[in-house]
Amino acid sequence: MPSDLxxxxxRIDHLPHIWCPGCGNGxxxxxxxxxxxxxxxxxxxxLNRENVVIVSGIGCSSRAAGYLxxxxxxxxxxxxxxxxxxxxxxxPKLNVxxxxxxxxxxxxxxxxxIHAARRNLGLTVIAFNNNIYGMTGGQYSPTTPNGDRATTAxxxxxxxxxxxxxxxxxxxxxxxxxGDVYHxxxxxxxxxxxxxxxxxxxxxxxxxxxTYYGRKNxxxxxxxxxxxxxxxxxxxxxxxxxxxxxxAGKKIIGILSYNDYPEYTEEYARVIERASGGKKGGAAx
Amino acid sequence: xxxxxxxxxxxxVVEGAIAAGARFFAGYPITPSTEIAEQSxxxxxxxxxxxxxMEDELASVAAVLGASxxxxxxxxxxxxxxxxxxxxxxxxxxxxxxxxxxxxxQRTGPSTGLATSPSQGDYMxxxxxxxxxxPVIALSPSSVLEAYRxxxxxxNLSEKYRTPVILLMDEIVxxxxxxxxxxxxxxLIINSRKMSFHDGANKQCYFVxxxxxxxxxxxxxxxxxxxxxxxxxxxxGFPTNDNAVAGANIKRLLDxxxxxxxxxxxTEEILLxxxxxxxxxxxxxxxxxMDAIAALREKxxxxxxxxxxxVWPFPEKQLREKCAHVRRxxxxxxxxxxxxxxxxxAAAPAQxxxxxxxxxxxxxxxxxxxxxxxxxxxxxxxx
Numbered sequence: 001m002p003s004d005l006x007x008x009x010x011r012i013d014h015l016p017h018i019w020c021p022g023c024g025n026g027x028x029x030x031x032x033x034x035x036x037x038x039x040x041x042x043x044x045x046x047l048n049r050e051n052v053v054i055v056s057g058i059g060c061s062s063r064a065a066g067y068l069x070x071x072x073x074x075x076x077x078x079x080x081x082x083x084x085x086x087x088x089x090x091x092p093k094l095n096v097x098x099x100x101x102x103x104x105x106x107x108x109x110x111x112x113x114i115h116a117a118r119r120n121l122g123l124t125v126i127a128f129n130n131n132i133y134g135m136t137g138g139q140y141s142p143t144t145p146n147g148d149r150a151t152t153a154x155x156x157x158x159x160x161x162x163x164x165x166x167x168x169x170x171x172x173x174x175x176x177x178x179g180d181v182y183h184x185x186x187x188x189x190x191x192x193x194x195x196x197x198x199x200x201x202x203x204x205x206x207x208x209x210x211t212y213y214g215r216k217n218x219x220x221x222x223x224x225x226x227x228x229x230x231x232x233x234x235x236x237x238x239x240x241x242x243x244x245x246x247x248a249g250k251k252i253i254g255i256l257s258y259n260d261y262p263e264y265t266e267e268y269a270r271v272i273e274r275a276s277g278g279k280k281g282g283a284a285x
Numbered sequence: 286x287x288x289x290x291x292x293x294x295x296x297x298v299v300e301g302a303i304a305a306g307a308r309f310f311a312g313y314p315i316t317p318s319t320e321i322a323e324q325s326x327x328x329x330x331x332x333x334x335x336x337x338x339m340e341d342e343l344a345s346v347a348a349v350l351g352a353s354x355x356x357x358x359x360x361x362x363x364x365x366x367x368x369x370x371x372x373x374x375x376x377x378x379x380x381x382x383x384x385x386x387x388x389x390x391q392r393t394g395p396s397t398g399l400a401t402s403p404s405q406g407d408y409m410x411x412x413x414x415x416x417x418x419x420p421v422i423a424l425s426p427s428s429v430l431e432a433y434r435x436x437x438x439x440x441n442l443s444e445k446y447r448t449p450v451i452l453l454m455d456e457i458v459x460x461x462x463x464x465x466x467x468x469x470x471x472x473l474i475i476n477s478r479k480m481s482f483h484d485g486a487n488k489q490c491y492f493v494x495x496x497x498x499x500x501x502x503x504x505x506x507x508x509x510x511x512x513x514x515x516x517x518x519x520x521x522g523f524p525t526n527d528n529a530v531a532g533a534n535i536k537r538l539l540d541x542x543x544x545x546x547x548x549x550x551x552t553e554e555i556l557l558x559x560x561x562x563x564x565x566x567x568x569x570x571x572x573x574x575m576d577a578i579a580a581l582r583e584k585x586x587x588x589x590x591x592x593x594x595x596v597w598p599f600p601e602k603q604l605r606e607k608c609a610h611v612r613r614x615x616x617x618x619x620x621x622x623x624x625x626x627x628x629x630x631a632a633a634p635a636q637x638x639x640x641x642x643x644x645x646x647x648x649x650x651x652x653x654x655x656x657x658x659x660x661x662x663x664x665x666x667x668x
Contacts (some may be wrong), residue, residue, distance in 0.1 A: 011512075012574040014523055053505050055351075066512055066523060071505040073354060074514040074524075075347065076377050082344035086351025086359070087505060089335050090309055094355065094506050112347075268335060275330035 009033040011069045018063055020134075022214075022222030024181035026206030028128050029064045031184060031205070032097065035191040036070075045196070052095045057082040057109060059135045061128030061207075062099035078109030081116045084123050090202035092122070092265035095195060102143040104128040106162050110142070113164075113202075114171035120199040121264040126191065127164050127202065129207035138212030149216045164204040165256050173200035174259040181208060182255050193255060199263045206233060289466045294432040294458040295362075296318035297465065298388055299328055301436030304362050306477060307386070308334030309359035311348035313341055313367060316400045317456040318390035321362035342367035346374035346476025350383045354513060356480070358440055362388035364456075366397060368414070376415030377515045377540065382491070382500060384478060386439045388452040388557040389461030390459040391558040391619075393646040405619040411451045412597050414586040418535060420542035423451040423547055423597035425570035429463040430528035434593070442549060446541055449500050453596055455619065457648065478502045482509070489520040492533075498541035503614055515604055519563040542598060551594040552603045556582065560589030562658055563608050565628050569594050570649060574617055577654035588658060596624070603632040613637045615657055617649060623631025 010033070019025045031247040039047035051069040056062035058077035065072040071094075075083045080098045088096045098105075105113050105127050116123055132150060133139040140150035142162045168176040179187030187205060189217060194201035195263065208225040212266065218224050236254030239247065292300075298321050304311075310325035312318075326336040330621045335352075339345045340454045352359040363371060368389045378385055386604060390586050391407045393399035407414075411423045422442050426432040436452060442452040479501040486492035490511035492498045500520075505511050516524040517531035525531060542549060554572075557563060565576045571592055582589045591608055593600045608614060614632055616625040616639070641657040644647050 005563065012521075040508045050508050050510075053355075053504055066514065067508055071510055072382075072512045074512065074568075076348075076373055076515060079343060079374065080346040082347030083351040083354075085337070085339075085344070086311060086348030086353075088310070088351075089337060089348070090352035090355035090359070091504075091506055111340050112344050113342070148381075161623065253550040255492075268330075269336075270336075272330045272333055275327075276333060 003032055007225040009069050020211040022210040024126050027181040028205050031188045031191055031202055034188050053087055053164040054107050055080045056099045057104035059104045064099045078104055081112040085121055096123050098125040100127055103133050103141040104163050106142045117168045117171035117200050119264045120261045124194045126203045127204045128207050129165050129204050130207040132213035134209050134212050151245035168202040173202050174199035174261045176257045177203045178230045178253055179203055180206040180233045182226045186235050199261055203264050255271045289464045292429055292465050293462050294429045296324050297429045297433040299324040301433040305440035307358040307360050307438040308358045309352040311337045311339050311345045312361045313339055315364045315367045316570045317392055317459050318362040318364045325508045330625050344369045349385045350378050351448045353385045354505055360386040364390050364392045372414040373451050379419045380515045381513050382447040384443040384447050385449050386443055387449055390454045392456050396450040399646035407454050408623040411453050413511055420538050421597045424451045425453040425596045427568055428649045430465045432512040444476045444478045455569045489503055490522045492518045496572050499557050529583040540664055546598050550600045552600050556588035557589040559587050560611055561587045563589050563591045563611045564617055565591050567596050570617050573633050573649050573651050576651035599627040604631045615639045619643050
């Protein structure tokens with residue numbers, strides 16, 4: 001039996017989804033739905049469902065926009081953040097959530113990611129990071145580890161990978177975090193913080209792709225790949241209590257950088273005030 | 286604003302856009318369109334609108350489409366290299382039926398070309414720049430005042446037919462300064478999309494009543510949850526692999542422009558009634574043509590002008606009707622013969638079609654046109 005969440009926030013007519021068995025993307029989609037539900041139910045926040053706009057690009061991740069029952073727009077490859085920028089600027093009261101992939105947001109769309117981060121425009125970007133181009137059948141992406149195999153790296157990947165959360169931080173994002181598909185509760189909480197954050201927020205969520213990335217690199221099935229996340233991706237609280245030796249080779253799950261920079265649409269509202277002498281939405285001269 | 290002012294074509298575009306209700310501009314600087322971005326940055330916040338300089342032209346169109354989906358009339362401006370970068374998302378706007386205006390102030394190409402020189406080399410790109418079969422509306426002004434009026438019209442057509450409309454300017458008009466008396470904005474007819482779905486839509490955001498072609502559009506955040514995609518989709522807005530549904534939708538997209546061509550197409554005819562030769566040109570080229578026609582008329586030569594104001598869809602029927610009696614059609618364009626192909630298709634077998642063009646970045650002069658008209662046979666390239 002599907003949970004209430006499915007009836008509330010999924011478009012039942014458009015399920016089942018197209019993702020392969022064992023894919024982590026469904027978990028991330030659920031995390032986003034639970035995060036939104038908890039923010040709607042929280043009396044101190046009372047997020048308005050009608051103000052939520054889901055924007056996606058192209059790739060496995062981006063099919064999530066069609067399954068989630070909100071205002072949704074499935075755009076062109078790499079451009080989700082740029083479309084989202086226009087939506088947010090046109091109506092700053094909307095909660096604009098971008099669902100994207102590692103290739104979508106850090107290869108073809110890398111320019112839009114760094115510039116939205118730099119502007120601190122109030123978008124929430126959730127990167128479904130599975131280290132591979134899944135939709136096209138397993139080519140290496142900007143997050144495929146060096147030396148790993150892909151259909152376009154039959155002798156091992158020569159590229160060095162991006163760490164998307166660090167990339168966003170380097171570009172000036174006021175909120176950058178990392179989640180995964182094993183630590184579900186922690187990742188939901190991070191996504192909630194990201195949605196509540198006033199400026200640009202990015203959550204790099206490590207997914208699993210047993211079908212392409214896992215199979216090509218002998219990572220085992222989905223359960224094995226999740227077990228790797230359990231053992232190697234460490235929630236913040238635990239990480240800080242670990243010794244240097246224990247931390248070796250492990251990555252942190254949690255909010256990695258946070259700043260209180262001014263948010264773009266709020267700053268632009270001041271530009272309108274300066275230019276118009278305070279009459280927002282005034283008629284044409 | 287009823288007193289005469291000295292204004293540049295690019296500035297007139299911004300004033301026209303504001304009069305049409307545009308309140309969002311996203312763009313990237315490029316010669317010779319940059320003044321449109323600069324003037325938008327100055328003027329839009331004065332009327333409560335938003336300007337943003339994006340990281341590139343791909344992002345510019347994407348942001349414009351996003352703003353329009355959120356209910357704000359939006360536009361961008363560019364020139365050749367940027368227009369090339371915009372093509373994918375222009376196609377998205379056509380497929381997803383999101384209104385917006387794309388201004389292309391043409392310069393000499395290909396590639397970086399002659400960045401500050403005039404051209405009309407994007408004529409075919411405006412029609413076929415994005416992949417796949419798709420509808421296109423493109424308008425081309427020949428004066429500063431017309432740049433203003435056609436910008437208003439571009440927004441109106443865009444809202445009415447839910448499709449990106451291209452304002453195909455050329456550097457000549459973009460940088461031309463003329464004394465103009467702009468119309469009072471209150472006297473303009475302004476079309477805006479219907480902010481709700483058609484009756485009977487039942488949450489199907491692309492529902493179109495029998496006999497109509499254009500779905501109604503309700504912006505994001507107005508209480509309807511629907512999906513927008515560039516994939517082939519059905520009336521509910523969700524992707525489909527059903528070939529019959531996909532094909533019928535593309536056919537409707539083409540039909541909404543083709544079946545409404547009479548509403549969309551505007552042409553200008555000058556001294557055509559008794560003309561034996563018609564100069565066929567668009568945009569800024571009209572200026573040289575008019576001087577040439579005046580000089581030739583002085584000499585008693587029967588020369589007139591036929592100008593597509595709507596350059597796409599091409600006014601084939603109008604050319605046939607208005608130029609039926611004309612013996613010779615001289616197509617004059619700042620390119621290597623692009624609209625020429627359309628005129629050749631439309632001309633009667635007995636009509637002679639000649640051509641005068643330039644691809645070196647200099648302007649076609651009245652003397653060039655006079656020489657071509659007084660010349661004897663065949664194609665004539667001024668080089």
